[in-house]
Amino acid sequence: MELLVEGVSHRYGDIAALENINLMVREGEILALIGPSGCGKSTLLGIVGGILKPTSGRVLVSGEPPTGSLNPFTYVFQDFALLPWRTVEGNVALPLEHHGLPESERRARIADVLARTGLTEFRNAFPKQLSGGMRQRVGIARALVVRPAMLLMDEPLSALDAQTRELLMEDFLALWLKERITVVYVTHNLDEALRLADRVAILSRRPGRLRDVVTVGVAQAERTQPAAQMRLAALHDQLWRLIKAEAQVAEREVIEDGIAGT
């Protein structure tokens, strides 16, 4: 499915969070959404997936979700949002429960995503028994079990330590390379964006405006190879220059806001 964000603005009371965003998400790509803290990335992701109503503008889709897709726009959350009273398997089963699938299909879907995310042997564990990385695997498995047309990921790795993040990122990429599901991936982290994304959209500080959309132009599978390093380093520089000034101002702004708020 393709998706078109058309003139979207959003306000929270007096705070303008987003201003006139025009953006396209193409079938089968990973679009990274990057920008300073508080610029409205989560807000935009909420609007894209239809859990937040924009103050103005609209979001359009074309194409049909794949057959068997139970929830075309599916989120993966920064804080995992797992039910602590359910086991891994129970958490993954949650979004299937009200669909009344035949028992055999339900089981097959769950077994399949648990295997793909490497969770099969943890299926009876409770979230508190798992490390952060494993918890996010459950979050990803729960998202995949509904066969989404589009994954909306809000800083899915930022609650994890650097090594876990690296490992999970590689595993997620391997998963993605097999399916090429469409992904909107919100992150703070430039390296993450440059490892995963086909295109990187940069938002300005609040109110978030679209500064630029940069195409990476190197296939994900080739990005770890020496030949790609020049191009990636140059991109990194270019993006960092765009973000740096914004981030510096945004940082001060957040602090001033905090003082004004008290």
Add this chain to the structure above:
Amino acid sequence: MASQALEGRLREVPFRGGGFVLVRRRGAAVIFFAGLIAVWELAVRSGSVSPLFLPAPTSVVHALYDLAVSGALWRHISDSLFRLVFGWTLGTAAGLVAGFAMGIWSIPRAIGVPFVSALFPIPKIALLPLLILWFGIGEASKVATIALGVFFPTTIATYSGIDGVPRNLIRMGQSFDLPWHVILKNIVLPGAMPGILAGFRITASIALILLVAAEMIGAQYGIGAFILSAGNLMQTDQLLAGVVLLSVLGLVIGAGLSRLERWLLRWR
């Protein structure tokens, strides 16, 4: 590894941690209570305490035995249990419904909070005379007193429990298009369960207090009525036997709730 030259000047770093850690000492309680009962028994037998004011533990046990043999014990216990279970269940069911409504919808919350705040502080036993006028001196007024006493704390525990359910989990449910009742059953209810169960502990003890008070005001049978009549006849051994029964009842209820908690909250 210390070199020979340093050896003479080395001291061990003094240990300053430790303490403030509670370890399991199961035997201690048994020894303490056995000692307490032994001292009590000896004090009465030696004549330094009048058995009229404080009968010996053995007399209390004897009184309990006599009661059990005569069959009166069962009558008192079953009457009390009936009132307790019936009243508590009624109050809890109503409290859960009201608490859920107040936890989920804005209008019940807006109406309910001032209502509950105004009525919760009234000691419910003060309403017994009124309830007797309404329902008569029989079982209904006692059950209603207990139910009323249980209702308000259950309501508060339930809606506070629902307030404590992380909103991100509810948003997660919505993002998967879960229907309202699925979110309620699978996210809100289990999330509020710790708070609701903590409320059960409070309401169980409130129910026990109200039970005894109501039975003392107007009942022929029941542990409260039994204690009161034993007091009036200065049968302190029987009186204490009744108190022991209440203590055992409270312990059994507490242990039952602990089991329920361990089972329902095993994910914690």
